[in-house]
Amino acid sequence: MSxxxxxxxxxxxxxxxxxxxVGAAEALFLTPQTITGxxxxxxxxxxxxxFKRKGRGLEPSELGELVFRYADKMFTLSQEMLDIVNYRKExxxxxxxxxxxxLSKRLVSSVLDAAVVVDEPIHLxxxxxxxxxxxxxxxxxxxxxxxxxxxxxSTQQEGLFSVKIGECSVSFWCTNPLPEKAFPACLEERRLLVPGTALDAGA
Incomplete structure (x- = not known):
């Protein structure tokens, strides 16, 4: 099959x-016979x-489910492409x-400022x-x-990839009096508020 x-x-x-x-024929303004063919x-x-019959309707077969998964990606992407092309023309x-x-809003703003070219016709x-x-x-x-x-x-998110664009340090702050022990042993002397496990910094 080429x-x-x-x-x-x-x-x-x-x-x-x-x-x-029938529903597809109405949406495409075609006759049911044409669609069936x-x-x-x-x-x-x-x-x-x-497809296989289920009452008065249709139910996708195992092959139909497989074909639809790929077809849905194809036509969704093609529609997205047309939307972008048409939007760019207008x-x-x-x-x-x-x-x-x-993330810090100031950090995000700095990243976007560096990425967007001045006078480039882009709506962000x-x-x-x-x-x-x-x-x-x-x-x-x-x-x-x-x-x-x-x-x-990437092994869990097919088709997606990431690029490291920078890093920043993590600071620890405390109230007076300052701990007597050196860092990080001094952390045992105070209660510590850390990011939740939902954030990478707190994982």
């Missing part, structure tokens, strides 16, 4: 999302059934950045959330980039 008809795949994608041939052609090409390039809530939007939530949105292509306090595990 190639596939992407029109057939597109019609299958709509049938899966709509849950029926396209699905059959794709099934012949893939040598397997993509206005500045839109770039969405996720910012981990553990920032969204603050937890590292885990930002990773989920990044994997769904809802964000273009995230700035966080911990790296991405």
């Amino acid at each position: 190639h596939i008809n992407y029109n057939h795949l597109y019609y299958f994608w709509h049938v899966y999302k709509e849950g029926s041939v 396209q699905i059959k052609a794709l099934e012949e090409r893939l040598q397997g059934k993509l 206005s500045n390039l839109l770039f969405d950045v996720g910012v981990a809530d553990a 939007r920032c969204f603050e959330s937890t590292h885990e939530m930002l990773l989920e949105q990044l994997s769904q292509h809802k964000l273009d980039m995230i700035i966080s306090d911990c790296p991405i595990d």
Whole structure:
């Protein structure tokens, strides 16, 4: 199998999302017969059934589930590409950045100031959330980039990677009188407030 008809795949994608041939036909302004013919052609090409009957509707087969996962990524990305291209024609390039809530706003501002070229037609939007939530949105292509306090595990996050852009020190502060022991033994003399385990610094 060297190639596939992407029109057939597109019609299958709509049938899966709509849950029926009739629903897909209405969404695409086509006849149900046309949609059915396209699905059959794709099934012949893939040598397997993509749907099975369930009452008056359709239920995806195991092959259908597999094909949909890839088709959904393909057509979601293609729509995202068109949105970006069309947006760029009309206005500045839109770039969405996720910012981990553990980071200093001054630090994030410095990073973005260094990254954005002066007079470049770009519209920058920032969204603050937890590292885990930002990773989920990044994997769904809802964000273009995230700035966080911990790296991405590429073995667990397929298609994502991280780059270290800097580091900063951690300071310890206390009230008078100063501890008698040297650091870090002096930490045993005082109660210590540390970041939670949800943050990389407190893990």
